[in-house]
Amino acid sequence: xxxxxxxxxxxxxxxxxxxxxxxxxxxxxxxxxxxxxxxxxxxxxxxxxxxxxxxxxxxxxxxxxxxxxxxxxxxxxxxxxxxxxxxxxxxxxxxxxxxxxxxxxxxxxxxxxxxxxxxxxxxxxxxxxxxxxxxxxxxxxxxxxxxxxxxxxxxxxxxxxxxxx
Numbered sequence: 510x511x512x513x514x515x516x517x518x519x520x521x522x523x524x525x526x527x528x529x530x531x532x533x534x535x536x537x538x539x540x541x542x543x544x545x546x547x548x549x550x551x552x553x554x555x556x557x558x559x560x561x562x563x564x565x566x567x568x569x570x571x572x573x574x575x576x577x578x579x580x581x582x583x584x585x586x587x588x589x590x591x592x593x594x595x596x597x598x599x600x601x602x603x604x605x606x607x608x609x610x611x612x613x614x615x616x617x618x619x620x621x622x623x624x625x626x627x628x629x630x631x632x633x634x635x636x637x638x639x640x641x642x643x644x645x646x647x648x649x650x651x652x653x654x655x656x657x658x659x660x661x662x663x664x665x666x667x668x669x670x671x672x673x674x
Contacts, residue, residue: 511523511524511525514530519534520532520533520534520535521533531610532605532608532610532611533609534570534609534610534611534612535570535571535610535612536577536614537568537569537580537613537614538568538569538571538577538584538613538614538615538616539566539567539568539602539613539614539615539657539661540566540567540581540584540585540593540596540615540616540617540618541566541599541615541617541661541664541665542566542567542585542589542591542593542618542619542621543618543619543621543665543669544621544638545619545620546638547640548638549638549639549640549641549662549665550567550589550591550621550636550637550638551564551565551566551636551637551638551639551644551653552564552565552566552567552634552635553565553634553635553636553637554632554633554634554635555632555633563655564647564653564655564658565653565655565657565658566657566662567584567585567587567588568581568584568657569583569584569588571614577598577614577616578596578598578616581596581616581618585618585621589634589636590623590624590636591621591622591624591636592621592622592624593620593621593622594619594620594621594622595618595619595620596616596617596618596619597616597617597618597668598614598615598616599615599616599664599665599668600615600664600668601613601614601615602615602657602660602661604656604657604660605656613661615660615661615664615665617668617669644662
C-alpha cells in the first residue's frame, strides 16, 4: 500500500495515498514527570532542525521488544537522569496524524527522584522544573510550541485533576 522512499534509524519517508509523502516515526513514548513538589520536569534540548533550544518532555522511540512502560522508564533515565517510583499510562496521541505515523504512548511519572546516571544523548539536555502556571505562560508566549508536549501536558493535567476528585 505504501512505498518506501527513504529510511533512517528513527524514521522513514513513504509514499502513501494519492502519491503523497508521509513520515513514519513508528511508536514511541512521552513522559510527564511530576516531582514531589508538584513541579513538572520539562527538558530543554537542541533541535535537529536548526540547533535552537526547545522545551519539551522526555520521550523517544520504543526499541526492540521493550514495552511502552519500559521505554518510558528508559527515556526518563537517558534524557532527564531521573527515575520514577510510579508510572501511569494516561493516553495515546498522534500529533500530526494527517502527515505522519507518530503513535505516542503518554505516561505520567510521579515519585520522581534524581539519579547519578549519565545522560546518553550526544547533545546537552537540561532539566527545567516548572509549575503548571509557568507552563501555561510558556505555551501562551510561544516558548513551548511542540504539539506532542502540549497535548501530553493537557492529558496529564486532566488525569491529575480527575484523580484528585
